[in-house]
Amino acid sequence: MSSSNLSNQGAAMGSDLFDVITQQDQVKGDVLAKNQKLLFDLKREISLSSKNNFTLDRDVKIIDKKIALLVKNRISLEDVLQSGEALDLNSKTTTIKDKSKREFYGQLFYLLQNNTHYIAQLAKLVKVGEIDNLLQCVMFTLYGNQYEEKEEHLLLSMFQKVLQEEFKEATSIGSLLRANTALTRMMTTYTRRGPGQQYLKQSLIKPLQNITNERDMNLEVNPSTVYEAYINDYETKTGKPSPLKRKVSPEECAQNPQVKEIIAPRIEKLISLGDAFLDSIIGSLDSVPYGIRWICKQIKELVEKKFAPNVTQSQTCGLIGGFFLLRYINPAIVTPTAFMLVENILPNSKKNLTYPAKMLQNLANNVMFGGVKEFFMEPLNVFLNKNRDRLNDFLEKLTKVENLDENLNMDQYVALGKSTETNITITLNEMYFVHSLLEQHINVLAPNPDDPLRLILSDLGPAAPQLSRAENANVELKLINRFADQQAESSNPDQIYTETKHLLFNVLREMATYNKQVPQSQQITSFAAMFQVAANAKNLELQDNLKKIVVNMKILIQKHNYAHNDQDMIGKMKKDLVNEFFNFDAHIQKSNSDLEKLKQVLAAIQEHNVFLQQQIKVYEEYLNNVKASYDTADSSKKKDKKKDKKDKDSKTTTTTTSGSSSPKSSKKGPFKFAYSQLEKDGMIIESEVPNDKRSMIFFNFTSEQPGIFDVVLMYRNVSVTEIRLQLDELLEMQSVGKVEYETDFIKLNVNLLIFLLNKTFVTGDNPVDKKK
Structure with missing residues (x-):
C-alpha cells in the first residue's frame, strides 16, 4: 500500500502523541523496558527448559522400562545400552539453508499455531505410538511460552475444539476422558x-x-x-x-x-x-x-x-x-x-x-x-x-x-513495545514428524482443495524422513502469516485492536527519533509522511507495520463498528496509549512481581532437571556394573563357544539374512518355525487354516528394533500375511490375565509367545526349524 492510498489519514496523527513519547520519564521508562526484556528472556528460558525436561523425562521412563525388562530377562543388555543414547539432550542448532523451504515451514507452523482446528483434529487421528511426539510439539513448541497470553488463549481454544469432538462422539458419561488419548495426555501435561x-x-x-x-x-x-x-x-x-x-x-x-x-x-x-x-x-x-x-x-x-x-x-x-x-x-x-x-x-x-x-x-x-x-x-x-x-x-x-x-489480558503497557515477529525453537525431527502426519491425514484435515494447509504442503513437497539423533538439531523458525488478510477478517476484534495499538506505538516510537532530527515545520504528523520516511529509509518492517495498522483499522471500523472513521479510531488509540504512559509506577511494580514469580518457576524447573540427571546417573552406574559383570562372564565362555561354534553352526538350520550376520546390524532373523510344530507345542490355540494346508505353512520371525517383532506367514514360499508383535503389549496382556493373542485367522497363546520371543531373540537360544 502506497502513501497515495492513505490520503484520508493524512491529518490523523498530531504532534501531541509524539511529544508524550518523547517526554516520557526516561529513568522509569528504562527500568520498565529492562524489566520487560528480562521477562521476555525468562519466559523463553522457561519454555526451552520445560521442553528439555519433558524430553528427558520421557527418555528416562523409556530406559527405566527397558531396565525392568532386562531384570526379568526379557530384553538383552545390548538393547538397553543402545537405548542409552536417548539420554543425551539435543542442544545442537542449525539453520535451514533453503530460504523458500524455511519460509514455507514458517508459514506452516504459523497456520498450525493460530488455526487450532488442525491440531484439534490431529489429536483424534494420531496412533498411540505417535502421541508423545505430537504432545512435545504442541505443548512445548507451538504453545511453549507458558506465560504468554496469546499462546495460552490459542492452546485453550485448541482444547475446547478437541473436547467438543470428544463429547460429540461419546455414547455415555462413563466413557468420557478415561482412555489414554492425545487429549487426556495433553490435559495432564498442561496441568x-x-x-x-x-x-x-x-x-x-x-x-x-x-x-x-x-x-x-x-x-x-x-x-x-x-x-x-x-x-x-x-x-x-x-x-x-x-x-x-x-x-x-x-x-x-x-x-x-x-x-x-x-x-x-x-x-x-x-x-x-x-x-x-x-x-x-x-x-x-x-x-x-x-x-x-x-x-x-x-x-x-x-x-x-x-x-x-x-x-x-x-x-x-x-x-x-x-x-x-x-x-x-x-x-x-x-x-x-x-x-x-x-x-x-x-x-x-x-x-x-x-x-x-x-x-x-x-x-x-x-x-x-x-x-x-x-x-x-x-x-x-x-x-x-x-x-x-x-x-x-x-x-x-x-x-x-x-x-x-473476556479473560484475555494483553500486556497493558507498551513502553518496550512488542515485536510483531514470532519465533519458535523446533527440532528438525519435530518439523518432519508433523509434516508427515499432516500429509498422512490431509484429506481429513483439509478436504477443500483451496484450504491454506493444502496450499502450504503443496509448496513444501514430501516430508523428509526422520534423522538419527546425531543428525537432529534445533532450528529457530520465524513464523509467517501467509494469509494475513483472511485471518484478520476472522479474528476477535479486541485482539485486533490490542495488536494494532501495539503496532502503532512501535511505529510512533521509531518515528519520534526521526522527528528529533528535523525542524518543527517538517514534523511527521500523517501516515502518508510515515510511509515516505519508511520508504526512504528502506525499512521494510516499518512499512509492513504501517500496512497492517491500516488494514486492521479498516476491519475494526467497517466490520466491528469500533469507531465512525479513521480520525476517531486514532483518537481512541492515542487516549489509551497516553493513559498507559502515565502509569509507570504501577507497571514497574507489577513487572517486578512477575519477575520474582518467574524466577521461582525457572528455579523449580532447573531443580527438576537436576533430579532427572541424578536418575540418569543411577541408571548409568547400574548399567556399567551389569556390563562389567556381563563382560567378565562372557569372556570366560568365549573359549568354550569357539570350540563348539563349528559343530553348532553345522547342526542349526535356522535361516538368517546376510545383513544379520554383521555385528553392526541390529536386525535379527528371520527365524523359521513350522506351523505344525507351533500347533503341537500349544502356541496355536485356534486356527481357521484348512487342515490340508497346514503342513505347507511356516512362520518367519524377525526383529529390527528391540521389543518389536515382525512375523510373516508363508505358504510354501509365498508371503500370505504379516503380523507385528510388540513385547510391551504382550506383557501388558499377560499382566491382566489375557492369555490369547487373536489375529484374523489364528489365536496364539500369549505366555508361550512371550517365551518363544524371549528364547529366540534375547537369550540367543535360537530354535531349530522343525518341519514335518
Missing part, C-alpha cells in the same frame, strides 16, 4: 506447566509434610498385612515363636483383637489427613490457574449440553473431579518427589501417601469403600460421607470463571 506447578506447591506442601516428616508413621490398614507385621514384631522382640497361626483368612485377621487395636487409630489418622488435604485444596480455590479452571468449565458445559436433562450434579462433578483430582492433584500426592514438592521420601511414606490419594479418588468418583477386596477400607466411608457435598460445591465453584475472550 504440569509452570502455573500448575506453582499451585501444587502452594496447596499440597503442608499436608504432604504431615506425612513425609513423620519417620515412624504407619498408616497400613490392611488386616492381613498388619497381622503378619504383628507376628514378626512379637517374634523379633521376644525371641519366641508367636502363638498366632501364620496362615489365616483376611476376615480372621480383621477380627483379631490386637489387629483391631492397631488399625483403629490409623483409621482416625487417615480421616484427619484426608480432611487436611481437602481443606487445603478447597481453601486455595482462588489460586487455581485460570486455564485449569477453564477446562473444568468446558467439561461442565459440555456434559450438560450432551446429556441434559438426565445428567445429575454428582455425574458432572465426577467428570470434573476426574480431571482435577485424578489427573492433576493425585499424581503429585503419590509421587511428590517427581513434582519437586518434597526433597526425599521414606519408604513407609510412599505407602502412606497412597491412602489419602485413594480417599480423594473415591470421593471424586462418588464410589464407596467396601466389597470383598477392600472390606477393611469401609470405615473410611465416614470421610466420603461428610465431604461429598463439600467437594461437589468446590468443583462447581472451580467452573465459575470468565470466558476466554
Whole structure:
C-alpha cells in the first residue's frame, strides 16, 4: 500500500502523541523496558527448559522400562545400552539453508499455531505410538511460552475444539476422558506447566509434610498385612515363636483383637489427613490457574449440553473431579518427589501417601469403600460421607470463571513495545514428524482443495524422513502469516485492536527519533509522511507495520463498528496509549512481581532437571556394573563357544539374512518355525487354516528394533500375511490375565509367545526349524 492510498489519514496523527513519547520519564521508562526484556528472556528460558525436561523425562521412563525388562530377562543388555543414547539432550542448532523451504515451514507452523482446528483434529487421528511426539510439539513448541497470553488463549481454544469432538462422539458419561488419548495426555501435561506447578506447591506442601516428616508413621490398614507385621514384631522382640497361626483368612485377621487395636487409630489418622488435604485444596480455590479452571468449565458445559436433562450434579462433578483430582492433584500426592514438592521420601511414606490419594479418588468418583477386596477400607466411608457435598460445591465453584475472550489480558503497557515477529525453537525431527502426519491425514484435515494447509504442503513437497539423533538439531523458525488478510477478517476484534495499538506505538516510537532530527515545520504528523520516511529509509518492517495498522483499522471500523472513521479510531488509540504512559509506577511494580514469580518457576524447573540427571546417573552406574559383570562372564565362555561354534553352526538350520550376520546390524532373523510344530507345542490355540494346508505353512520371525517383532506367514514360499508383535503389549496382556493373542485367522497363546520371543531373540537360544 502506497502513501497515495492513505490520503484520508493524512491529518490523523498530531504532534501531541509524539511529544508524550518523547517526554516520557526516561529513568522509569528504562527500568520498565529492562524489566520487560528480562521477562521476555525468562519466559523463553522457561519454555526451552520445560521442553528439555519433558524430553528427558520421557527418555528416562523409556530406559527405566527397558531396565525392568532386562531384570526379568526379557530384553538383552545390548538393547538397553543402545537405548542409552536417548539420554543425551539435543542442544545442537542449525539453520535451514533453503530460504523458500524455511519460509514455507514458517508459514506452516504459523497456520498450525493460530488455526487450532488442525491440531484439534490431529489429536483424534494420531496412533498411540505417535502421541508423545505430537504432545512435545504442541505443548512445548507451538504453545511453549507458558506465560504468554496469546499462546495460552490459542492452546485453550485448541482444547475446547478437541473436547467438543470428544463429547460429540461419546455414547455415555462413563466413557468420557478415561482412555489414554492425545487429549487426556495433553490435559495432564498442561496441568504440569509452570502455573500448575506453582499451585501444587502452594496447596499440597503442608499436608504432604504431615506425612513425609513423620519417620515412624504407619498408616497400613490392611488386616492381613498388619497381622503378619504383628507376628514378626512379637517374634523379633521376644525371641519366641508367636502363638498366632501364620496362615489365616483376611476376615480372621480383621477380627483379631490386637489387629483391631492397631488399625483403629490409623483409621482416625487417615480421616484427619484426608480432611487436611481437602481443606487445603478447597481453601486455595482462588489460586487455581485460570486455564485449569477453564477446562473444568468446558467439561461442565459440555456434559450438560450432551446429556441434559438426565445428567445429575454428582455425574458432572465426577467428570470434573476426574480431571482435577485424578489427573492433576493425585499424581503429585503419590509421587511428590517427581513434582519437586518434597526433597526425599521414606519408604513407609510412599505407602502412606497412597491412602489419602485413594480417599480423594473415591470421593471424586462418588464410589464407596467396601466389597470383598477392600472390606477393611469401609470405615473410611465416614470421610466420603461428610465431604461429598463439600467437594461437589468446590468443583462447581472451580467452573465459575470468565470466558476466554473476556479473560484475555494483553500486556497493558507498551513502553518496550512488542515485536510483531514470532519465533519458535523446533527440532528438525519435530518439523518432519508433523509434516508427515499432516500429509498422512490431509484429506481429513483439509478436504477443500483451496484450504491454506493444502496450499502450504503443496509448496513444501514430501516430508523428509526422520534423522538419527546425531543428525537432529534445533532450528529457530520465524513464523509467517501467509494469509494475513483472511485471518484478520476472522479474528476477535479486541485482539485486533490490542495488536494494532501495539503496532502503532512501535511505529510512533521509531518515528519520534526521526522527528528529533528535523525542524518543527517538517514534523511527521500523517501516515502518508510515515510511509515516505519508511520508504526512504528502506525499512521494510516499518512499512509492513504501517500496512497492517491500516488494514486492521479498516476491519475494526467497517466490520466491528469500533469507531465512525479513521480520525476517531486514532483518537481512541492515542487516549489509551497516553493513559498507559502515565502509569509507570504501577507497571514497574507489577513487572517486578512477575519477575520474582518467574524466577521461582525457572528455579523449580532447573531443580527438576537436576533430579532427572541424578536418575540418569543411577541408571548409568547400574548399567556399567551389569556390563562389567556381563563382560567378565562372557569372556570366560568365549573359549568354550569357539570350540563348539563349528559343530553348532553345522547342526542349526535356522535361516538368517546376510545383513544379520554383521555385528553392526541390529536386525535379527528371520527365524523359521513350522506351523505344525507351533500347533503341537500349544502356541496355536485356534486356527481357521484348512487342515490340508497346514503342513505347507511356516512362520518367519524377525526383529529390527528391540521389543518389536515382525512375523510373516508363508505358504510354501509365498508371503500370505504379516503380523507385528510388540513385547510391551504382550506383557501388558499377560499382566491382566489375557492369555490369547487373536489375529484374523489364528489365536496364539500369549505366555508361550512371550517365551518363544524371549528364547529366540534375547537369550540367543535360537530354535531349530522343525518341519514335518
